[in-house]
Amino acid sequence: MADNTGRDTNISTSDAAASGSIVKQPEGKITPMVSTNHSEKPEKFYGLNFKTWQQKMLFYLTTLNLSRFLSEDAPKLSEGLTDAQAVNAIDAWKHSDFLCRNYVMNCLHDSLYNVYQIHKTAKALWESLDRKYKTEDAGAKKFVVGKFLDYKMVDSKTVISQVQEIQIILHEILAEGMILSETFQVAAVIEKLPPGWKDFKNYLKHKRKEMSMEDLIVRLRIEEDNRGSDCKATTFVDAKANIVEYK
Incomplete structure (x- = not known):
């Protein structure tokens, strides 16, 4: 059979089989030829994951x-x-x-x-x-949940660095197949804010609009930067006051 350009378009069954593309059945049907791919062999299991x-x-x-x-x-x-x-x-x-x-x-x-x-x-x-x-996976789940529940923020470290540590633990929980909604994650981080952030924690808890984790981190970063600026300004004023008093 030739197409309108005069080229021969006949393909023999043997050629098709050799190319691994199609096989012509005796009744005239053409079906795809499926080859088994063994490239998906898993890596060696060492006892983890x-x-x-x-x-x-x-x-x-x-x-x-x-x-x-x-x-x-x-x-x-x-x-x-x-x-x-x-x-x-x-x-x-x-x-x-x-x-x-x-x-x-x-x-x-x-x-x-x-x-x-x-x-x-x-x-x-x-x-x-x-x-x-x-059974060991179940033990790992209990361990990582306990690590999350026991985590306490402190005033001696930056809040953002501690939030990042909590996010790592939350990622471990999700990797174990436990589902935590983003609303829960946000509420948990707010609840764990350190004692020095009590007023800001109450402010966040009374907000009616739900926040994403990304929104919460932005707000915490802004608040922490503002606190850092206020602290520097206070230190500068105290230093000037001490100089005047000394004179």
Whole structure:
């Protein structure tokens, strides 16, 4: 077949398959040719950030069509199968489960590999990792929440630097999967303002319009700069007064 420029537009099935783009089916349909990409293999798991590693591992196994073996026991064969069919079905399941288990094992650090190699199926391995590290994640959540609740601002440090420290703790809380609305975060920072900021804290608490965290930081920065300027002016006046008194 030629187009209106006279060029031949015929593409053979073999050429299409070689290019990895399309495959022509016997009935004349053309479907995309999908290739499995193994580039998403997770990095080695060292025992930290289990939730993130687990999600990456699950996605990787899904691309390999092996994720079902993380929750699947050995098959119960239905009646009516011949001995050969039953053996083939079990062997096929064992082979896929073996692959799934070893894909997970090969993404464990050597120190963990030696601990978890006792598990003989992908499901047993996956459940053991889940029990161990989700429990530790729960402990990490309690720790970071406690760190946030115990944090107290002091007058001896700048307010802005202390707000930045609180923001880091809030980021850790969000990273653990706990949801905190921005309204809560703003109210918590206001509540933690140091004793010397009592009047300004009351002023902020009585404002009816909700503020974003960015708005709050701007207001605190302006207030802190004003206090610094007032302090310098007072010091200068006191110094002049002392000089006059001395004369």
